[in-house]
Structures are given as C-alpha cells and as structure tokens.
Amino acid sequence: MNPIDLVDILRNHTVYIQTHNFPDPDAIASAFGIQQFLNCHGVEAALCYDGKIDRLSSKKMLDTFGIVMHSKDELPDMTEEDLIVLVDSQKNNSNVTDLIGDEVACIDHHPIFFPYEYSYQDIQPVGACSSIIASYYQQTDTPISPACAAALAYGIKMDTADFCRGTTALDTEMFSFLFGRADWELVTNMYSNTMEFDDLRAYGAAIQNIQIFGGTGFAYIPFHCANALIAIISDFILSLDVVHIAIIYAKQTNGLRFSIRCEQNRMHAGNLVANVLKPWGSGGGHPSMAGGIIPSEHISLLGEDMHTTLQDAFLKEIATMEEAL
Structure with a gap:
C-alpha cells in the first residue's frame, strides 16, 4: 500500500x-x-x-x-x-x-x-x-x-x-x-511503576483458581479487572513449565472476557477461541495470542457449572485441532 x-x-x-x-x-x-x-x-x-x-x-x-x-x-x-x-x-x-x-x-x-x-x-x-x-x-x-x-x-x-x-x-x-x-x-x-496494587489481587485469584489438563491451563478471575491485565496474566500462566496453552477468563460487567495464549507453532489461538465461543459469543486473534467474550445475556447458556462447560469445550477443540496438525 x-x-x-x-x-x-x-x-x-x-x-x-x-x-x-x-x-x-x-x-x-x-x-x-x-x-x-x-x-x-x-x-x-x-x-x-x-x-x-x-x-x-x-x-x-x-x-x-x-x-x-x-x-x-x-x-x-x-x-x-x-x-x-x-x-x-x-x-x-x-x-x-x-x-x-x-x-x-x-x-x-x-x-x-x-x-x-x-x-x-x-x-x-x-x-x-x-x-x-x-x-x-x-x-x-x-x-x-x-x-x-x-x-x-x-x-x-x-x-x-x-x-x-x-x-x-x-x-x-x-x-x-x-x-x-x-x-x-x-x-x-515506561518500565517503572507500571503495576497497581489491585493488580496483585487478580494475579492471586488466577493462581488460586488455576487448573491444568494435559498442558492446558485454565484460570478464572471472579471479579472485574482490566482487559489488558487479563492478557498479562495469561502470559504469566503460559510461562509455567507445565502449561503450553493458557486460557484465562474474567467476570466483567458486560460478560466473560477471555484471553488465550499458545506456545509458538502449537496451534492457532485465534481459531481456537473463535470456534469454542461461537455458540455463546465471539473471539479471534493471532496464532499465539487471542481474545474473546461471552456477553452477559448468554452466560446462562453455559449451564449450572460454566467452568466445566468451558473446559470441556476448549479441551475438545484442542484435541480436534491437534489431530489435524
């Protein structure tokens, strides 16, 4: 151009x-x-x-x-x-x-x-x-x-x-x-004094709630935090030696906000989140980093245990994408 x-x-x-x-x-x-x-x-x-x-x-x-x-x-x-x-x-x-x-x-x-x-x-x-x-x-x-x-x-x-x-x-x-x-x-x-005290609360929630299934780490933050902070925490979770795919989601006023991170060349994070969230919301992004949202009015569609529903959906899609590699 x-x-x-x-x-x-x-x-x-x-x-x-x-x-x-x-x-x-x-x-x-x-x-x-x-x-x-x-x-x-x-x-x-x-x-x-x-x-x-x-x-x-x-x-x-x-x-x-x-x-x-x-x-x-x-x-x-x-x-x-x-x-x-x-x-x-x-x-x-x-x-x-x-x-x-x-x-x-x-x-x-x-x-x-x-x-x-x-x-x-x-x-x-x-x-x-x-x-x-x-x-x-x-x-x-x-x-x-x-x-x-x-x-x-x-x-x-x-x-x-x-x-x-x-x-x-x-x-x-x-x-x-x-x-x-x-x-x-x-x-x-720009590299000095860039973390707020309340950020530690979000890190703490993610660490406390993390669950790992075969290299895929899930963490839920049960309160509102900045979109950028959710992304930073997903990078932090991906840095764990046992995590190859990080899926972080947080409760926000307009719904559930997701941030996805994948190790290089493992699979396309944008396609992963787009495919998984399609029944309830939307998502997309790059091969190694992506995001998405489920609007508040659609959260009830996840059922009584939204965490299990989301984990099952992501893990199923990950298995499908890995078989296609």
Whole structure:
C-alpha cells in the first residue's frame, strides 16, 4: 500500500482515528503514530476509542509521550460524513464499537474474520501494528519526532513481548529504523511503576483458581479487572513449565472476557477461541495470542457449572485441532 493514498482519501475531511475498545500500548502507539504521520502531510485527526484506558501502563503512555485520546462519550459532534481510520482493529469485530462515522480505512495486523470493503486497507500479519505505522515514515521519508518514534518502539516491544511472540522481519526492521530516532529516556520511563496494587489481587485469584489438563491451563478471575491485565496474566500462566496453552477468563460487567495464549507453532489461538465461543459469543486473534467474550445475556447458556462447560469445550477443540496438525 502507498500511505500517501490514505492522505489523499482523508484530505479536506473531518478525520478520527479509532482503536479497538480498551486500547493497549500497541493500539495507542499506532494511533498516535498515524496521527502524527497524517499531520505531517496536512491532515489533522483526533484519536478516539470506546471503553476505558484502564491499565496504569496505558494511562502512563498518554502522559509520557504527550498523547491525547478521546473516549466515545467525548465525541458528540461526530457525524456520518466524518471519516474514520481503524487502527489495530477491524470493522465488525466484537472489540470495536461501531461509531457513527464512516470507516474508510483500516490498518491492522490481526487476521480478517469479517471482510469489509475499505477505501484503504493495509492488514499485514506482523507482530505489532506499530511496525506497519513505522514503515509509513520509512517508505515516504516523512520526519518523525523522538517522542513518536519512542512510542512506536514501545508499542513493538510490548506487542511482540520483546520479540518473543509473533515477531516478523518487519518488526525487527522497523525497531531498528526507530532505534536511532527515538527518545529512549521516554521508553525507559515506561518500565517503572507500571503495576497497581489491585493488580496483585487478580494475579492471586488466577493462581488460586488455576487448573491444568494435559498442558492446558485454565484460570478464572471472579471479579472485574482490566482487559489488558487479563492478557498479562495469561502470559504469566503460559510461562509455567507445565502449561503450553493458557486460557484465562474474567467476570466483567458486560460478560466473560477471555484471553488465550499458545506456545509458538502449537496451534492457532485465534481459531481456537473463535470456534469454542461461537455458540455463546465471539473471539479471534493471532496464532499465539487471542481474545474473546461471552456477553452477559448468554452466560446462562453455559449451564449450572460454566467452568466445566468451558473446559470441556476448549479441551475438545484442542484435541480436534491437534489431530489435524
């Protein structure tokens, strides 16, 4: 894709850049990066999202890198004529709210589960969406500020788990491109004081509730916690030497939120969660990391013992997928 085509599509319009709900560091960095890229080419855009920025590390990004994002409720003036660029997200996915504006562009690194005709589409199977955005600066020789380069570098580090998860050549090439252009004091600052005291309660619940069946670890968190924290805990559970697939789910106000992690090349986590949750909800994601949700109104369909129902469904699907390997 030619990034200048995106500039031409958006020129002379009111533009919003929308991330997935409850944006994580890669989503925030990617949105900031494309906002600054567009600004360099004469197109102003506002960043928006639905849900909350509820992890301390994500909140800290806004202050550290000077990023301004608006929640859906802060956008009363958005109209049907306004243009939306989806970043680190895709239209019709369960983790993206359908805002009133027109989604004309999509820049993402997740698999496509719901095809949609955008005027501009750049979806690549790479480790971090931030890598795609960084490539726009490199391809077009667009100047990048030290803060923006630092934010994108941090986004790459976080979504690839420091190059240990789903990393591709583009991720390493773009990190190298950003390395000499970034303010590394800003990146270093992001690694201090990023855990909140309440996070320990979620870790404790997951440890207390963990059950392991033949290398598949299940853990339930029986209270609301940030989506990003659920993902972090799933990484933590996967780090156990006896766990090859981690399935973490937490009770939230809108349903049961899932985070899945698989060891590299074992099976496709996105397909696993999509297939299992299909009768009750939805899910999807990358080969090694994925997520999903069962809405509150469908939880009763799991029966009296939802844990056994979920465990049986996941283990059955895992066995089916392993037989097909």
